[in-house]
Amino acid sequence: MIDNNRLPHALLLHAQEGGSSLAIALWIAQNLMCSDRSNGDACGLCANCTKHLAATHPDVHFVIPVNTNKQVKKRSDAVSDSYLESWRKRMEEGPWLSLLDWYRAIDIEKKQGNIGIDESKSLREKLALRSFEGGYRVFIIWHADRMNTEFGNKMLKSFEEPNEKTVFILTSEQPQQLLSTILSRTQIIEEEPTTSDQIAQFLETRFGLDPTISKNLAFRSEGNIVHAIKEAQHEDEPWLDEFKDWMRHAWKRDIPMLYTWSEKMAQKSRDAERQFISGALMVLDRCFRMGWVESGIPMESDEAKFYNDFSPYINAANVEGFMKVLEETSTHIERNVNAKMVWFDSGIQVVRLLHQGKKALESA
Ligand SMILES: [Zn+2]
Numbered sequence: 001m002i003d004n005n006r007l008p009h010a011l012l013l014h015a016q017e018g019g020s021s022l023a024i025a026l027w028i029a030q031n032l033m034c035s036d037r038s039n040g041d042a043c044g045l046c047a048n049c050t051k052h053l054a055a056t057h058p059d060v061h062f063v064i065p066v067n068t069n070k071q072v073k074k075r076s077d078a079v080s081d082s083y084l085e086s087w088r089k090r091m092e093e094g095p096w097l098s099l100l101d102w103y104r105a106i107d108i109e110k111k112q113g114n115i116g117i118d119e120s121k122s123l124r125e126k127l128a129l130r131s132f133e134g135g136y137r138v139f140i141i142w143h144a145d146r147m148n149t150e151f152g153n154k155m156l157k158s159f160e161e162p163n164e165k166t167v168f169i170l171t172s173e174q175p176q177q178l179l180s181t182i183l184s185r186t187q188i189i190e191e192e193p194t195t196s197d198q199i200a201q202f203l204e205t206r207f208g209l210d211p212t213i214s215k216n217l218a219f220r221s222e223g224n225i226v227h228a229i230k231e232a233q234h235e236d237e238p239w240l241d242e243f244k245d246w247m248r249h250a251w252k253r254d255i256p257m258l259y260t261w262s263e264k265m266a267q268k269s270r271d272a273e274r275q276f277i278s279g280a281l282m283v284l285d286r287c288f289r290m291g292w293v294e295s296g297i298p299m300e301s302d303e304a305k306f307y308n309d310f311s312p313y314i315n316a317a318n319v320e321g322f323m324k325v326l327e328e329t330s331t332h333i334e335r336n337v338n339a340k341m342v343w344f345d346s347g348i349q350v351v352r353l354l355h356q357g358k359k360a361l362e363s364a
Helices: 021-033 047-053 080-091 099-105 117-128 149-160 196-207 211-221 225-232 238-251 255-266 270-290 301-313 319-334 339-363
Strands: 010-014 060-063 137-141 166-172 187-190
Touching: 010 021, 021 047, 021 137, 021 166, 060 080, 060 117, 080 099, 080 117, 099 270, 117 137, 117 149, 149 166, 196 211, 196 225, 211 225, 238 255, 238 270, 238 339, 255 339, 270 301, 270 319, 301 339, 319 339
Parallel strands: 010 166, 010 187, 060 137, 137 166
Antiparallel strands: none
16 A cells, blocks of 8 residues: 555554554554665665654654653643653563553553543644654554544544645554544554464564474463563563462452452553453463363463463353353443442352352362
């Protein structure tokens, strides 16, 4: 599309969770900026590419979900530009990060990031200016589903009366949450899932890992590059410990601890709760499959111990029930139902399910 000058002025990358949509958006932007493009790729060496690769190109703008924090106290200051330095710093580690990784980087973990009214003012000001380098201007809107209606309407106006040489690249894991008027005006590109082999190759090259370890990590990541990178760097996902605690309390039928655990969960942002649920579903799915796959799933020591101990209790007697509880929890949380009660109620159901699995195992 770039070669034939047919790139639409509004693209929506339907992102895979933990995938490469930001990397793809950056690649498109770089190709629009590059002054020495050949064979369908940017040169990587020209002044435009150099600036872009440092995330400092004046014509590439980032719109990212943010909120107030200890430094940015005023609501009206909570716009992407106030967090550009943090964004650039995080980008140095590569364009693979979850929304929660970003919230952690700017210390707004307990809040939701938004793209709101003040951001739309900032966008309007930028659109009124000319391109700095005389070429394209690109606006990368990361996790575009975080935009509120006001911002969305501002965007619509730009879509309807497109500025020359201005391209919007939206990324979203949940495009169904975008305004339908926005959806209908963007060209949607589906990100393909990354294969296990691709991730293994990537880990080997990027971290110089042993091929067998890379393969194991890749296999376990189930297409989620963000997870794979974390495991390669021995960073634990916080949700995994929370999940283990939850199961431990449920196993002991420790109601007071289940209650305390629910209180802790309820203090988290909805994004953190969502990530917990998607992580928990992954663990349960893996445990269930371990009962069927003879060779087991390749894992290193600590984690292997957890899976070996825990997986027999996830079986045909309870796996569906578990999935259902988590899906319901997710729905309730999205609807803003009292989170503490939702988690506590789910915890009680987990007690029942876990012991169902135990009974099935013992009678097998
Ligand atoms: Zn270049």
